[in-house]
Amino acid sequence: MPPTWRRRGCITKTVIALFAAASLAVHAAALTPEYQLKAVFLFNFLQFVDWPPSAFSGPHSPLYVCVLGSDPFGRALEDVMADERLDGRPIVIERQSEGADATHCHLVFIAEESDAHRQRTLTALESKPVLTVSDSVDFAERGGIIELDVENNHIKLLVNLQAANEAQLRVSSKLLRKAQIIGPAGS
Numbered sequence: 110m111p112p113t114w115r116r117r118g119c120i121t122k123t124v125i126a127l128f129a130a131a132s133l134a135v136h137a138a139a140l141t142p143e144y145q146l147k148a149v150f151l152f153n154f155l156q157f158v159d160w161p162p163s164a165f166s167g168p169h170s171p172l173y174v175c176v177l178g179s180d181p182f183g184r185a186l187e188d189v190m191a192d193e194r195l196d197g198r199p200i201v202i203e204r205q206s207e208g209a210d211a212t213h214c215h216l217v218f219i220a221e222e223s224d225a226h227r228q229r230t231l232t233a234l235e236s237k238p239v240l241t242v243s244d245s246v247d248f249a250e251r252g253g254i255i256e257l258d259v260e261n262n263h264i265k266l267l268v269n270l271q272a273a274n275e276a277q278l279r280v281s282s283k284l285l286r287k288a289q290i291i292g293p294a295g296s
Contacts, residue, residue, distance in 0.1 A: 160238050249291040
């Protein structure tokens with residue numbers, strides 16, 4: 110067998126091996142639980158939102174990520190955010206039962222099941238520098254800031270900029286490029 114044929118055979122085998130590895134990576138990604146992926150989204154939101162200085166008690170005070178309601182994440186938030194810091198701030202994860210308990214939080218994932226409870230939470234956090242996130246239908250239209258909408262196995266971001274502005278939060282254009290801008294109901 111000529112040397113060029115052997116090289117072609119090696120190249121072909123290498124290409125096949127690369128495609129097989131890529132296929133396994135895609136398959137492994139498909140096995141990733143939904144809330145593990147959503148935990149990564151929450152961590153990324155922390156990097157693409159700016160809070161006013163008044164949202165923190167000091168320059169090195171923690172950045173609080175809170176979950177309200179029945180926690181769908183399990184250990185995923187801790188796994189994703191373990192030992193991470195943003196602008197020198199440690200990230201602290203808390204679970205809360207009431208919106209009024211979450212006014213010190215910087216990001217609140219609202220996992221509450223009832224519309225009435227979600228609305229009470231949004232009212233309790235209204236005009237506070239808190240990034241509200243949920244995967245509930247029409248969350249952004251009802252005054253939440255970011256809605257995670259799962260459509261065809263893809264997460265689509267819906268962002269209510271008016272609610273973000275009222276909360277004194279600045280959402281990066283890098284995040285907004287991947288999002289659909291939503292206004293409050295009736296606008």
